Amino acid sequence: MNQAAIARTAKRLVGEEEYRQFPYNDATGKRVTCKPDGNLSWLIGINLETAGSIELAELVVSHFLEKLDKDFSTVWWYPNLDDIRLSVVLDVAFNAGEGGLLHFPKMLAACGAKDWATAKAELLDSAAARNPRLKHRYEILAEILSTGVEA
Numbered sequence: 001m002n003q004a005a006i007a008r009t010a011k012r013l014v015g016e017e018e019y020r021q022f023p024y025n026d027a028t029g030k031r032v033t034c035k036p037d038g039n040l041s042w043l044i045g046i047n048l049e050t051a052g053s054i055e056l057a058e059l060v061v062s063h064f065l066e067k068l069d070k071d072f073s074t075v076w077w078y079p080n081l082d083d084i085r086l087s088v089v090l091d092v093a094f095n096a097g098e099g100g101l102l103h104f105p106k107m108l109a110a111c112g113a114k115d116w117a118t119a120k121a122e123l124l125d126s127a128a129a130r131n132p133r134l135k136h137r138y139e140i141l142a143e144i145l146s147t148g149v150e151a
Contacts, residue, residue, distance in 0.1 A: 001073075005086035006065045008150070012091060013061055016137050021052035061094075068093045077112030085111065088123075088145045095137075096128060103127075111145075120146035 023032045023040050033049065034040045040048045068090055072078040081089065089111065093101040101108070107122035120142040123129060129138035144150050 001066060002069050002083060002086050004083040005090060006062065006069055008083060008087040009065055009090040009094065010058065010061050012087065012150075013094060016091070016095075019054055019057055023048045023052075064094060065090055068098060071098060077108060080114075081111060082148060084148050084150055085145055087150075088141050091141055092123070092128075095134070107145075116146045116148070 020031075024030060025032055032040060035049070039050075042048050069086075072089070072093070078086070078089070089101070089108075092104065096103065104122065104126060107119050107126075110116070110119035110122055123138060123142045123145060126138070128134050129142070140151075
């Protein structure tokens with residue numbers, strides 16, 4: 001398990017995703033509630049109207065990143081990446097979903113070849129990077145991917 005990459009990604013996600021105590025619609029940022037008719041619950045009855053905390057958020061994010069790391073560990077290009085570039089791949093997979101990461105085949109191939117200029121260009125040439133809400137995030141990720149340095 002790539003704990004350093006997971007920790008780096010989790011720390012970056014706090015700034016990128018913004019902690020919110022209550023459930024919200026990701027597209028609009030507006031709070032989602034079932035009040036006054038009931039509570040918004042998750043998994044085995046966890047009341048999301050009252051259970052939100054930064055500690056829970058950190059546990060959930062770490063769990064998802066660990067799962068992504070495990071799932072990708074058998075892909076030929078993944079184990080050969082350094083922690084900082086692994087963190088970019090994990091970040092994109094967290095944002096786009098595990099299947100969504102597969103919409104970046106040229107970027108992933110470039111990562112496997114350690115062709116960082118092409119990897120950067122391919123990440124920036126994506127629908128996510130053109131999305132006004134995500135543009136700045138993906139520009140930063142592309143720069144990290146290119147340089148191997150996180151500011």
